[in-house]
Amino acid sequence: MSPSLDLLGLKSNPSLLKGRRRLKILGFGFGLAFVSVALRLVDMLPPQPAISSAEASDEAEGADHRRPDIVDRNGVLLATDLRLPSVFGDPLLIPDHAAAAKALAKVLSGTTAAELQDRLDKARRFTWIKHQVSPKEEEAVLQLGIPGIGFKEAEHRVYPKGRSASHIVGFVDIDNKGLAGIEYGIDHNMVGSIDPDVPVRLSIDLRVQEIVADELGKAMAQFRPIGGCGIVLDRVTGEVLAMVSMPDYDLNYPNAAGPEQRRNRCSGGSYELGSLFKVVSHAMSLDTGKVTLRSTFDATGKLQIGRFRIGDDHAKNRVMSVPEIFMYSSNIGTARMAFAAGGGPALDSFLRKLGFYDKLPLEIPEVAKPMRPHRWPDITTATVSFGHGISMPPLQYLGAVAGLAGDGTHVPVTLLRRDPGDMPTPERFIQEKTAADLRSIMYLTVAKGTGTRGQVDGYLLGGKTGTADKAILGHKGYDHNKVFASFLAALPIDNPRYLVMVNEDEPKGDKSTYGYKAGAWVAAPAVSNIISRIAPLLGVPPSAPDTILSYQDKFPQTRGIGLKSVEGTKLAAVGAED
Amino acid sequence: MMRFARTDRSVVSTWWWTVDRVMLSGLGVLALVGIIVVFAASPPVAATLRLPHDHFIIRHILFLLPAIGLLFCTSLLAPRGVLRLAIGMFVIFGLMLAVTPIMATEIKGARRWISVLGTPVQPSEFVKPALVVVSAFILSRKPGFLGFVLAAMPVAFVLLFLLSQPDLGMTALTVIVFSSQLFVAGLPWFIFVGIGGAAVLGLYSAFHIFAHFHDRVVSFLDPNSTGYQVEKALRAVASGGLFGRGPGEGLVKFTLPDAHTDFVFAATAEEFGILACLMLVSLFAFMLIRGLNRATEAPDRFCQLAATGLIVVFASQALINMAVNLNLMPTKGMTLPFVSYGGSSMLALAIGMGMLLALTRKGAKLGTPG
Numbered sequence: 001m002s003p004s005l006d007l008l009g010l011k012s013n014p015s016l017l018k019g020r021r022r023l024k025i026l027g028f029g030f031g032l033a034f035v036s037v038a039l040r041l042v043d044m045l046p047p048q049p050a051i052s053s054a055e056a057s058d059e060a061e062g063a064d065h066r067r068p069d070i071v072d073r074n075g076v077l078l079a080t081d082l083r084l085p086s087v088f089g090d091p092l093l094i095p096d097h098a099a100a101a102k103a104l105a106k107v108l109s110g111t112t113a114a115e116l117q118d119r120l121d122k123a124r125r126f127t128w129i130k131h132q133v134s135p136k137e138e139e140a141v142l143q144l145g146i147p148g149i150g151f152k153e154a155e156h157r158v159y160p161k162g163r164s165a166s167h168i169v170g171f172v173d174i175d176n177k178g179l180a181g182i183e184y185g186i187d188h189n190m191v192g193s194i195d196p197d198v199p200v201r202l203s204i205d206l207r208v209q210e211i212v213a214d215e216l217g218k219a220m221a222q223f224r225p226i227g228g229c230g231i232v233l234d235r236v237t238g239e240v241l242a243m244v245s246m247p248d249y250d251l252n253y254p255n256a257a258g259p260e261q262r263r264n265r266c267s268g269g270s271y272e273l274g275s276l277f278k279v280v281s282h283a284m285s286l287d288t289g290k291v292t293l294r295s296t297f298d299a300t301g302k303l304q305i306g307r308f309r310i311g312d313d314h315a316k317n318r319v320m321s322v323p324e325i326f327m328y329s330s331n332i333g334t335a336r337m338a339f340a341a342g343g344g345p346a347l348d349s350f351l352r353k354l355g356f357y358d359k360l361p362l363e364i365p366e367v368a369k370p371m372r373p374h375r376w377p378d379i380t381t382a383t384v385s386f387g388h389g390i391s392m393p394p395l396q397y398l399g400a401v402a403g404l405a406g407d408g409t410h411v412p413v414t415l416l417r418r419d420p421g422d423m424p425t426p427e428r429f430i431q432e433k434t435a436a437d438l439r440s441i442m443y444l445t446v447a448k449g450t451g452t453r454g455q456v457d458g459y460l461l462g463g464k465t466g467t468a469d470k471a472i473l474g475h476k477g478y479d480h481n482k483v484f485a486s487f488l489a490a491l492p493i494d495n496p497r498y499l500v501m502v503n504e505d506e507p508k509g510d511k512s513t514y515g516y517k518a519g520a521w522v523a524a525p526a527v528s529n530i531i532s533r534i535a536p537l538l539g540v541p542p543s544a545p546d547t548i549l550s551y552q553d554k555f556p557q558t559r560g561i562g563l564k565s566v567e568g569t570k571l572a573a574v575g576a577e578d
Numbered sequence: 579m580m581r582f583a584r585t586d587r588s589v590v591s592t593w594w595w596t597v598d599r600v601m602l603s604g605l606g607v608l609a610l611v612g613i614i615v616v617f618a619a620s621p622p623v624a625a626t627l628r629l630p631h632d633h634f635i636i637r638h639i640l641f642l643l644p645a646i647g648l649l650f651c652t653s654l655l656a657p658r659g660v661l662r663l664a665i666g667m668f669v670i671f672g673l674m675l676a677v678t679p680i681m682a683t684e685i686k687g688a689r690r691w692i693s694v695l696g697t698p699v700q701p702s703e704f705v706k707p708a709l710v711v712v713s714a715f716i717l718s719r720k721p722g723f724l725g726f727v728l729a730a731m732p733v734a735f736v737l738l739f740l741l742s743q744p745d746l747g748m749t750a751l752t753v754i755v756f757s758s759q760l761f762v763a764g765l766p767w768f769i770f771v772g773i774g775g776a777a778v779l780g781l782y783s784a785f786h787i788f789a790h791f792h793d794r795v796v797s798f799l800d801p802n803s804t805g806y807q808v809e810k811a812l813r814a815v816a817s818g819g820l821f822g823r824g825p826g827e828g829l830v831k832f833t834l835p836d837a838h839t840d841f842v843f844a845a846t847a848e849e850f851g852i853l854a855c856l857m858l859v860s861l862f863a864f865m866l867i868r869g870l871n872r873a874t875e876a877p878d879r880f881c882q883l884a885a886t887g888l889i890v891v892f893a894s895q896a897l898i899n900m901a902v903n904l905n906l907m908p909t910k911g912m913t914l915p916f917v918s919y920g921g922s923s924m925l926a927l928a929i930g931m932g933m934l935l936a937l938t939r940k941g942a943k944l945g946t947p948g
Contacts, residue, residue: 015721019762019882020874026886027870032896034863040904041852041859042817095626095832147622147832527809 066155067197072206073239073417078169079183079251081176082158085138085151086369087129091120093148103560104129107140108129131174132156140447157183159251165209167245167264168202168415170364171254174328174505179254181263182415185363193418201417203239208232211533213244214361216502219526222248223507223517225485229266229394230526233499235402235490237418238411241498241538243267243395264325265505268366270391273503274468275329276486277387277397278518282441283324283404284350285341287434293322297336305379310335326441327449329465344376354403354429360396360420363415368393370539388478394577398488402499403427405442405462405490443493445540449462454524456531458542463527464492467518470506482506487523492543500534502526593654596939598872604865605649605931608916610644611846611858616919618825619845634838634919641921645928654933657881657944660933664711667704667929668732674701675739701920702740702748707930710755710887711735717763718879718944721850726738726765730756745911746784746791751894754779758890759883762873795908808905810834811844815852815904822851838919843903858917859900866893872938880944881937888934892927 019244046404070079087108093098108130129149133141170181177286178187182200200442211250216230222382232242246264251255263269285291299320303310312330325333338347351357351372359369371390373380383389395413403410409426431440442462445451450465466486469478486503490496502523513521535542600857613635620634627633655663665778674692678701681692692699709732716729733756740749757773760906784791814837829850833838837845846856869889876882892915899914901907913920915927937943 013879015764016641016879016882018764019879021872022762022764023870023886026761027867030866030890030893030897034859034866037897037900037906038856038859040906041815041847041855044812044904045820045852063643093830093832095622481899
């Protein structure tokens with residue numbers, strides 16, 4: 001606006017000119033006021049380009065807690081991460097807590113308006129509304145458009161197979177940290193190096209696992225034990241193909257399960273195995289060469305050791321050969337064999353060699369320590385030879401048997417798949433000849449001894465039954481009414497590749513078993529069923545007829561085999577003699 | 579855009595070529611900013627009041643249309659018309675102001691609004707521009723000390739009723755504007771020192787006499803207990819940062835009382851960022867300087883003083899509003915000109931700015947009194 005003619009004419013008006021000067025001063029004053037407002041605005045800038053702390057921690061969490069998938073040996077998904085949002089609220093920003101709680105409860109399953117409002121009223125700046133919501137729920141919450149409601153994404157562990165292999169896979173806490181099983185092992189350097197992008201591949205074959213779970217479940221339903229365990233082990237590679245502990249639980253809801261369901265009875269519980277343990281003591285005795293299959297031992301009457309007297313359940317009261325002792329599970333014969341083979345010191349060093357003095361190294365934390373005798377008086381040598389006075393997890397026992405019932409060499413057990421090129425060097429437990437002898441008496445047990453209910457048509461099997469009276473907690477002595485019943489089989493016995501074992505803790509006999517609750521009655525049929533279902537799956541062909549015939553001919557006819565006889569193990573210590 | 583030939587002598591064409599188009603554009607920008615901000619800030623307020631979410635948006639636009647009309651019509655007036663309009667308004671709204679204490683309902687500790695045709699109207703808003711023009715007229719007709727005394731009389735009348743409401747924000751604004759006019763009219767410096775002293779004395783007594791003023795000052799001075807509104811406003815500004823959370827993304831605004839009126843500046847900061855607020859401050863500052871500039875070019879004292887008063891009303895209101903939002907001043911109920919939602923306040927501002935445009939038109943001059 002250039003000065004116009006008007007201006008020239010007005011120069012004469014002094015008050016107008018004074019007004020102009022003062023206008024400039026006025027403009028300067030107001031300009032200062034505006035500048036101070038602007039400075040104040042700049043002053044209020046947050047110090048850093050702010051990512052809110054919630055967002056920052058979110059990112060960090062996502063990076064830290066990503067977990068590798070867990071798959072079975074064939075790649076079937078057992079555990080995986082899903083990135084799911086969780087809903088939270090900032091009570092300060094939510095205008096109407098009651099209305100917000102009501103609206104949220106309507107769209108979020110498992111929440112109630114009262115509980116949500118309570119949480120909003122009590123918290124100051126942060127409260128969880130619901131963890132891990134589905135995309136549908138997330139959309140519904142967004143549609144509500146309530147201010148102060150936000151989402152925080154985090155990895156959430158999902159177990160597509162639910163109950164399958166629950167005790168092996170384990171579970172995580174709300175922060176995606178492993179609490180049990182392989183999940184714990186992943187976080188605690190127990191499964192080797194971990195790359196979140198490479199799945200952890202288990203040795204488990206889910207097909208086998210589910211068959212075992214099915215058959216063990218049926219046995220559980222029939223005999224109502226307080227717990228059960230079923231294991232299928234690849235003897236050659238040491239890989240556990242199936243390990244089922246019952247009762248089990250759904251990994252997606254670990255908090256709904258009680259301690260009984262969460263207990264891993266296969267590796268996390270230590271049990272006296274009773275007659276099952278004779279596989280070990282016979283292997284020891286035979287391997288010394290001081291005892292052979294032709295040796296005979298007197299099983300007349302009872303074996304008197306100091307104040308203790310040992311008897312057989314179904315005593316033959318005669319001299320028995322080694323195969324007979326094994327087939328009929330004679331405690332007296334087994335004990336005499338152990339003494340003949342060198343007694344306590346021999347047994348002691350053999351058990352140490354088999355690893356029974358150490359905790360089983362495994363990729364999961366649920367491993368119980370074995371309990372073993374520290375001194376070897378004769379009575380201890382005797383009872384340990386038939387499986388009392390020593391306890392261990394069933395898996396540890398089966399792992400050792402894998403080193404006896406095959407060619408005498410042993411590979412440590414594992415829950416992870418082993419590459420053929422990555423096999424540990426087998427360790428020799430016993431001579432090959434001893435292993436062959438052991439297999440033959442195991443064969444006889446299934447063919448003609450206590451284990452006949454474990455037979456499977458067309459397959460040459462060997463095995464051993466076990467029924468251990470359970471020790472009374474806090475007392476000396478045993479409870480006759482509570483047993484730990486087992487059956488173990490090697491498939492096929494002429495060249496075993498797989499070991500199958502079922503244990504039942506405190507089974508109850510029923511009509512079909514004439515009230516018997518022995519391993520031969522309650523566990524052997526389950527093993528038989530399992531083998532008949534998994535053998536085709538695992539590619540084990542039925543044994544050739546001439547192999548079966550030659551096996552039957554190979555062994556000397558033992559006297560007086562009565563297949564009706566029921567296997568049973570007498571108590572370790574029957575009681576003090578008067 | 580409108581095109582008028584300079585040779586076109588019609589009323590509108592003459593207006594177009596003589597009006598301050600820069601100032602006009604500034605007003606237009608402000609009105610646009612206002613629409614955007616009310617869109618962003620008012621739905622939560624409406625929701626809180628259980629009104630439809632677009633309640634304030636629609637009403638804002640409905641008020642904007644007559645406001646534009648009033649602004650345009652007023653700016654068409656010749657200075658003499660402006661004076662007549664001002665005198666008329668001063669009589670009508672002065673009377674309403676006088677009856678306000680009797681008729682008004684009390685809102686938030688003050689009686690300021692009376693209902694006209696169902697709309698709450700704050701007469702003091704309309705008295706403001708009228709008073710400015712009337713005092714400018716008195717000052718320009720009676721130079722010297724007599725003029726100062728005469729001009730102070732209508733001001734004293736208004737202040738009396740403002741204090742009785744009590745509306746201390748408006749009182750302060752009136753004092754600032756009248757002082758500015760007196761300053762430009764050539765009142766000696768020493769008298770300003772006196773007025774300054776009186777102002778301090780006045781504030782001191784206000785602090786002791788008026789309970790809600792006392793509370794506000796106390797809460798302003800106590801750093802630990804900033805008032806609820808101001809705390810929210812500060813949080814809103816901080817939450818926005820330099821670039822803001824984005825339109826409609828604000829969170830603090832949901833709990834910011836009067837986010838669409840007195841605290842619209844903070845709501846703007848949250849959603850559009852401090853940068854946008856700085857631009858808004860610059861716009862107001864620019865319009866102030868522009869207005870004062872035009873006042874220096876005024877050919878006579880009436881236009882000079884009236885234009886000064888009108889632009890100072892506008893700028894002071896903006897300054898006070900922004901200062902309150904940024905906790906530089908105790909809370910005052912004052913809107914951000916043309917940006918805040920506010921029916922009667924916007925209409926009054928439109929009249930005031932229309933008068934400013936009319937008085938700063940090229941060649942505008944109040945002839946000899948007739």
